[in-house]
Amino acid sequence: MIYPENFESKIKFDKIRSLISRNCRSEMGKALVEQMCFSDRKEQIEEAQKEVAEFMRIMREEEFPDNRYTDARPFLSKIRIEGLFLDIPELVALKNSLESLHAILRFFQGKTETYPVLTAKAGQIQLFPYVLQHLDSIVSKHGTIKDNASSELGEIRRQILKKQSGISRRMQALLQDAQTEGWAEKDTAIAIRDGRMVIPVPAAYKRRVNGIVHDESATGKTSYIEPTEIIETNNEIRELQLEEKREITRILRKFADDIRPYIEDIIPAYDFLAFVDYTKAKALFGIEMDAISPVFTSAPEMLWYEARHPLLYLSFKNTDKTLIPLRIEINEEQRIILISGPNAGGKSVCLQTAGLLQYMFQCGLPVPVSEASRFGIFKKILIDIGDEQSLENDLSTYSSHLINMKNFVRYGDRDTLVLIDEFGTGTEPMLGGAIAEAILHALNDHHVKGVITTHYTNLKHFASATPGIENGAMLYDNHRMMPLFQLEIGKPGSSFAFEIAKKIGLSKEILDEAASKVGEEHIHYDKHLKDIARDKRYWEEKRKKIHENEKRLDEVVEKYSQELQEASRLRKEIIKEAQEKAKELLAEANKTIENTIRKIRENQADKEKTRKLREEMEAQKQKLFAEEEEEKRLKQKIEKIKKRENRKKKETPQTSPLSSHQPAEIQLQKGDFVKLPNQAVGEILEIKDKNAVIALGNIRTNVSVDKLEKVSANQVKKQIRTSSPSVYPDFRENISQKRLLFKPEIDVRGMRGEEALQKVTDFLDEAVMLDSKNLRILHGTGTGALRQIIRQFLSTNPLVGSYADEQVQLGGAGITVVKLDI
Numbered sequence: 001m002i003y004p005e006n007f008e009s010k011i012k013f014d015k016i017r018s019l020i021s022r023n024c025r026s027e028m029g030k031a032l033v034e035q036m037c038f039s040d041r042k043e044q045i046e047e048a049q050k051e052v053a054e055f056m057r058i059m060r061e062e063e064f065p066d067n068r069y070t071d072a073r074p075f076l077s078k079i080r081i082e083g084l085f086l087d088i089p090e091l092v093a094l095k096n097s098l099e100s101l102h103a104i105l106r107f108f109q110g111k112t113e114t115y116p117v118l119t120a121k122a123g124q125i126q127l128f129p130y131v132l133q134h135l136d137s138i139v140s141k142h143g144t145i146k147d148n149a150s151s152e153l154g155e156i157r158r159q160i161l162k163k164q165s166g167i168s169r170r171m172q173a174l175l176q177d178a179q180t181e182g183w184a185e186k187d188t189a190i191a192i193r194d195g196r197m198v199i200p201v202p203a204a205y206k207r208r209v210n211g212i213v214h215d216e217s218a219t220g221k222t223s224y225i226e227p228t229e230i231i232e233t234n235n236e237i238r239e240l241q242l243e244e245k246r247e248i249t250r251i252l253r254k255f256a257d258d259i260r261p262y263i264e265d266i267i268p269a270y271d272f273l274a275f276v277d278y279t280k281a282k283a284l285f286g287i288e289m290d291a292i293s294p295v296f297t298s299a300p301e302m303l304w305y306e307a308r309h310p311l312l313y314l315s316f317k318n319t320d321k322t323l324i325p326l327r328i329e330i331n332e333e334q335r336i337i338l339i340s341g342p343n344a345g346g347k348s349v350c351l352q353t354a355g356l357l358q359y360m361f362q363c364g365l366p367v368p369v370s371e372a373s374r375f376g377i378f379k380k381i382l383i384d385i386g387d388e389q390s391l392e393n394d395l396s397t398y399s400s401h402l403i404n405m406k407n408f409v410r411y412g413d414r415d416t417l418v419l420i421d422e423f424g425t426g427t428e429p430m431l432g433g434a435i436a437e438a439i440l441h442a443l444n445d446h447h448v449k450g451v452i453t454t455h456y457t458n459l460k461h462f463a464s465a466t467p468g469i470e471n472g473a474m475l476y477d478n479h480r481m482m483p484l485f486q487l488e489i490g491k492p493g494s495s496f497a498f499e500i501a502k503k504i505g506l507s508k509e510i511l512d513e514a515a516s517k518v519g520e521e522h523i524h525y526d527k528h529l530k531d532i533a534r535d536k537r538y539w540e541e542k543r544k545k546i547h548e549n550e551k552r553l554d555e556v557v558e559k560y561s562q563e564l565q566e567a568s569r570l571r572k573e574i575i576k577e578a579q580e581k582a583k584e585l586l587a588e589a590n591k592t593i594e595n596t597i598r599k600i601r602e603n604q605a606d607k608e609k610t611r612k613l614r615e616e617m618e619a620q621k622q623k624l625f626a627e628e629e630e631e632k633r634l635k636q637k638i639e640k641i642k643k644r645e646n647r648k649k650k651e652t653p654q655t656s657p658l659s660s661h662q663p664a665e666i667q668l669q670k671g672d673f674v675k676l677p678n679q680a681v682g683e684i685l686e687i688k689d690k691n692a693v694i695a696l697g698n699i700r701t702n703v704s705v706d707k708l709e710k711v712s713a714n715q716v717k718k719q720i721r722t723s724s725p726s727v728y729p730d731f732r733e734n735i736s737q738k739r740l741l742f743k744p745e746i747d748v749r750g751m752r753g754e755e756a757l758q759k760v761t762d763f764l765d766e767a768v769m770l771d772s773k774n775l776r777i778l779h780g781t782g783t784g785a786l787r788q789i790i791r792q793f794l795s796t797n798p799l800v801g802s803y804a805d806e807q808v809q810l811g812g813a814g815i816t817v818v819k820l821d822i
Contacts, residue, residue, distance in 0.1 A: 026069035029277030048364025055283035065103035286366030341474030341493030398426030
């Protein structure tokens with residue numbers, strides 16, 4: 001239900017309809033635009049939104065057949081009657097439209113997965129190639145009947161051409177004779193009158209040329225004469241032309257008879273062509289508005305982000321003006337938004353935007369909101385905007401408003417959206433405010449959803465004290481004395497009447513007198529509203545920052561927790577594999593020694609053979625040493641990863657239990673062996689203030705003294721004995737293969753922030769494993785958001801030594817160059 005009857009003109013939907021109609025290529029498409037109407041059926045709305053969404057993708061990404069959309073249904077209906085046929089323009093229009101239909105159906109072939117809804121509709125259309133082939137054999141690309149449409153027509157046209165050629169030559173000769181005799185002007189050319197060739201002759205000489213006068217000039221000074229000797233030939237040509245016309249009529253009748261059995265099957269194809277023209281027009285309008293087909297539910301609700309008034313958006317599009325988007329939320333808990341604020345502050349535009357976008361959505365049109373928005377479905381939309389006074393019906397402005405309110409209360413329910421502008425105005429303010437408050441209470445009791453604008457203070461108080469109704473304010477900059485056109489939910493707005501009057505230039509005496517009459521309490525009410533608004537903005541900003549930091553912290557903790565779990569799992573696997581490999585190496589070494597001793601004994605200590613056996617054993621030893629060197633290098637990498645894990649642990653809010661191991665009273669000195677918080681054992685090389693330089697194999701690191709635990713030499717030996725060998729040979733082979741395939745550059749353009757960070761994290765881990773220090777991250781320039789996120793991550797990563805922009809000629813700010821500290 002839509003109320004009142006002129007609802008569309010009130011919300012300016014008639015202008016939207018006109019804009020869409022301009023995009024149609026045919027009258028049948030425009031007819032569908034005029035038939036477009038409000039629907040509360042979820043299935044119908046969903047299908048219409050899917051259709052326009054698919055067409056918007058087509059128009060953005062593909063080349064759609066866009067030729068001719070002529071409506072041939074009237075022509076086809078005409079030839080249903082036996083004996084009637086299409087004339088040549090109608091035949092040409094039929095041919096062009098059928099060609100367009102064939103092209104459209106070919107476009108949708110094999111695209112069921114890409115455009116399922118439109119492809120399904122196209123699949124229901126049946127066309128008959130015979131009809132188009134027959135048309136091709138009759139009509140030329142120039143829109144005429146072909147000479148070979150029939151053998152008789154071709155013969156007739158050849159005879160006409162032959163006779164016209166003969167007449168043309170003879171007429172040129174007669175004209176030259178007349179010019180020689182001075183009966184015709186030198187620059188005169190042969191003319192055509194009534195389809196016959198004539199010679200223009202001055203009126204004074206018309207008796208000199210034998211023939212028939214067919215016409216005269218407007219001044220009567222020139223006569224157009226057909227010479228006697230070519231009259232007969234012209235008559236023959238005329239008879240041939242009539243015969244040509246009869247033959248064409250016969251061809252057209254035959255064509256009509258041939259396609260008459262197919263008419264009932266062809267006409268639905270034109271219904272589809274009209275649908276394509278109509279849907280394409282809606283899609284073009286949506287693209288022009290930067291609109292979307294939004295997510296929606298069957299519940300009566302609104303959750304809109306960055307909602308824009310379509311007409312204002314198009315008006316401001318090519319100007320330097322900025323359209324401020326709106327955020328509107330209506331649900332069962334927040335059913336009615338009561339908007340207040342200064343005049344010309346955007347209250348009515350906000351109200352109209354709510355009604356127009358909801359109506360557009362339920363008409364199957366795309367709407368200009370952000371992707372995060374969600375729409376609901378209302379069964380009734382009732383609106384009260386503007387002046388409805390009527391002299392004929394003896395209605396004043398206020399009476400018309402009251403009639404609307406009566407209907408709102410009568411028909412309003414939880415599936416109803418009401419839109420009321422300047423609620424309660426039009427009569428004495430105190431009485432009008434009381435009636436408005438009572439009506440608002442009744443609407444709220446009926447669980448009606450709505451957007452209402454007002455200036456009445458009593459309604460603001462009522463909204464703040466009543467569940468289901470929420471105050472909203474159109475913000476106003478009282479320093480610059482100009483509206484901001486921003487809707488803020490949760491507080492009432494001030495009318496800024498005194499500020500606006502002062503800006504306009506009303507005298508101070510008048511303003512002081514007005515202030516004394518209204519009372520300081522009311523003046524201070526607006527002042528308090530402004531103070532509350534300022535304080536609320538401040539604390540909202542604080543709360544927003546805290547929420548963002550908490551969210552970021554939770555993400556970091558979760559991410560590090562997952563990485564630590566994965567590292568722990570990998571460490572256990574490596575230790576297990578290393579232990580197995582150590583057993584294999586020990587067994588192989590023992591086997592080699594035993595074989596060597598056995599061979600020496602068998603050969604009775606022959607010097608030459610003993611020397612060869614020793615060389616073989618030495619080669620096996622060198623092989624083992626080489627493997628140990630590789631294992632040692634990988635072990636250093638693992639220690640680096642361990643250090644990174646422990647640094648991440650320190651960044652989490654939880655306190656590490658290792659931090660309390662070292663007693664404060666133990667004095668450390670150069671040469672002592674100490675245990676780090678990650679259980680690694682190293683030797684102190686140097687102590688500077690509260691930090692110590694620790695040697696961990698070939699790695700040096702700075703650690704705070706209070707985090708170190710002194711260990712004995714026996715503990716060091718035990719640690720060395722129990723430390724596991726490194727990794728399995730297959731793992732080393734995998735590392736070598738990765739080193740060959742690794743590229744020190746990564747491209748994250750087009751990715752979302754979280755996806756890009758995950759890819760950068762994996763990239764850095766692989767670079768550390770492969771000992772690659774110089775890296776490049778290609779993120780593009782764009783808005784700079786992705787670059788900022790990546791660099792913020794790099795600044796917190798302990799493996800990153802430095803990062804900077806690439807050289808300008810190599811990409812500049814679109815590429816970040818990273819140097820790892822490994």
